[in-house]
Amino acid sequence: MPALLLEIGAEEMPALDIPCLAQELQATTSKVFTQEALSYRQIDVYYTPRRLAILVRDLKTQQEERVRSIKGPPTAVAFDSKGCATQAGISFAQSQGVTVTELGQVKNGAKIYTAVKRSIPGKETSEVLLAILPRIIMDLHPKKTMRWDSSGLSFIRPLRWLVCLYDNELIPIELGHLRAGRKTYGHRFLEQEEVVLDGATSYVQSLADSSVIVDPGERQTMVLDALREQADRLGADYLIDNELLSRIVNGTEHPTPIFGSISEEFVNLPTEIVHATLREEGKFVPFSLADGTSPCFMGFRDGMPDKKGIVRAGYERVVQARLRDSRFFFDRDRQSTLAEKVRDLHNMVYDARLGSLWEKVERIRALAGAIADHTGDGLGQEVDRAAFLCKADLVTELVQAFPELQGIAGGLYARLDDESNVVADAISEHYFPISSEASLPKSRVGTIVGLADKLDTVIAAVLVGEQPTGSRDPYGIRRQANGLIRLAIEGKVDLDFFELIESLEETYLVIERKSAISDVRQFISGRVAQLLRQKYGIAPDVVACVTAVRGGNFYRILLRARAVTTWHESKDFHSLIAAFSRVCNITKNTAEMDFGPSLFKAGAEKALWREYLKVEGSLTSLLEEGNYEQGIKLLLSLRDPINCYFEDVLVMAKEVSLRQNRLGFLGALAGLFYHIGDLSKVITTSDSRETKSASAQEKR
């Protein structure tokens, strides 16, 4: 069966946007072909900076026959109550050239309409393509568009040619001032740039013959292989991330490695600065040798090997000039210490409503100090120093030139200023994790300052009314909150952050608020629940159970969730939940009340009290250690006494003092369970009522 090639030729498109556009082209084509009943086996997609292409394989030569429903008046209007056609029904049938008995029905919402089915014979595929392909191209939505001529077209870059071949038949689609032909273009700097294609399926090979690798996967392999080979030869590592890789792979039609070295004069420039300089604008891949130095790099020429070494010399010249620039920034930054730079933060606005960066630093210090007090690591001084210095690098020339060095530059300068290593490391790490998968700070001080920084960002943003809505999250506070929670959990920070926020409320009094502190809690709780489900793989009902109480100690929330998960399938645990639910239901609407054992009457009451005392004593120490699994086991010993209690004791006694005493006791008993969570939210397979309440909770 025939194949279809559509190639859209453009002036160089932005490397990072091309993959998305190509995917969109593939998806749109697939959708439209399905709508148009064109059947095919598969759609391959190819792209380089100068072209987007699809190759549709085994495309049938004829559109499938389609059936279309033509809707008439509602059935209730077209026919009367006896089922006889009304005038409306007769007219519709006549207009469609059928008898009333031939009228069918279609449903549209709640209403039923009369309808006539028409079969539409399939057209020649080539005829359909002529009409739909321009529409498919116009349906692409690049992030940013431009105009370039009087056609009124807008696209990511000017469109310059179209190739559209149905096997070897030309489909002369038109778009703006362009008309599709057979002519495409090979690599720009070939003698013979124009390539006339004789068929759709020879596309990849024809362009390869003209030095264009249209398959991005193949280009990526070429790039990575070259890096690996060179690294093996040197016993070195190469430093590339996805963005840099994509810039190289999608910024070239034929990537060819060029290896270059760095002049000795930069041997003393910190490697962080060398790496940032090389990676700037996605140009060069740094290599790092075993001794920690980075005396070489690799770039990728778009074209053939550099036989005369001209490109290599050019690359080395550029690297040299850029490194000199970086050294100039570095030397200027070093004219004052990081501590002296802190006062310049007065002049840097963090946010008009939230004041300067200086004020942010003051808040970070307050929060970090409070966290350090609670966690009791005896690191108060170091924490305060690191918090004081952590934003000072934002005024350095280096960070202004290389924003991705924030934190790293601060740590570097702190070390050179003879700040302690603890402080310097903490400054470097306090932005960690920089993405959902990235690593966390290694140092305790870095963790504490990082927590304080993120907590402040979240609190401040929520208070001024910048909670994220939908895709809008101008402060990136979802990511900040996720970082905060991960830091607390994985850094084992045993602290109730909600209590902390309450206690520091006065720090935020100067801010003109649009939201309350309770909104901060609510926002963070939402993130906790989501992270527990998505990152830590906790079942939704368990999440509901453990977040229902003590929601501010993220570290313990996960411990509790893991313990409940361990017990989740146990029959004993299910019966404990049932017992707890009875306690919980009866005390639900009563406030905490005093009670005394002297008023206990029944034997079951006294027995439960004895068991309560036993459990309470051991539970506290178990939970302090974080051993929630054993804690649940301990609670199991309450199950039978509870069940006996409800058989023998009438809680809602007529005598008020007796009733209140019993409710007070059961409230205290429920309190033991609340150390773990609200167990009534856990779904046990036998219990459909719980299913409902848990899912209702989720929706809220």
Next chain:
Amino acid sequence: MDFQDIVLRLHNFWRGHGCLILHPYDIETGAGTFNPATFFGTLGPDALRVAYLEPSRRPTDGRYGTNPIRLRLHHQYQTVLKPPPTNIQEMYLDSLEELGMNLAEHDVKFAEDDWESPTLAAWGVGWQVCLDEMEISQFTYFQQMAGITLDPVSVELTYGLERIAMVLQGVESAYDLRWNDRIAYGTLWREKERQFSVYNFESAAVERIQKMFTLCEEECQASLVAGLVFPAYDYTLKCSHLFNILDARHAISITERESFIARIRELAKACAQGYLGTGGIDACPTT
């Protein structure tokens, strides 16, 4: 090829493509785009083809004459074509070949680099053209100028002449370039770069420059009131340069920065509107 020959070759090349060959504007500009031939020329519907050299002053780029490619004053060669020819990329590459470059031996990339000038309320879409990963030109399809959507759009080619000359002459530093067969670039410019770097970074009298800024702003506004858009635009340019000096002196806090830029932008927008209001007469001779 000597530095001065590059300019002559480009003049000759673009004259051959129907460009009017103009001269640098005689007021400090940060880029060729600020030259009235481009600022006013890109507005309105009339076709335009113009080319000129523009010495471009960027005080913060000063390096005391020590950096091989970063300069306080560099020479831009600017070509503007409205509407853009469909083969404009090829024309541009031909012009490089015309300068004696064998592009097949180099790495040429059109790397995404959209352009935006907050002071001119202008933006465009395009690339930095890199030769062996060194930026040698800026290639921009202007979409807006002075807040006005352009129709037709213009394409602007800006050549960084020092960098191109370095490739052509095979030297490692701009200061080692031959201006002609007797005089080196460094002889002409190094001491000037040093003095201006000291001036811009260390010595310019901040208060006096701030006063000058305000005076120029007032003069611009008064000229606009009198319906004199070209004199008004001259003072807009002066404001822009004075702002750049204050910036290099670190005399502008981040908060003030925005408001300075906004003040210049308002002047530029008023000039453009005044110009279009008079029917766009005699901004720049068109062909």
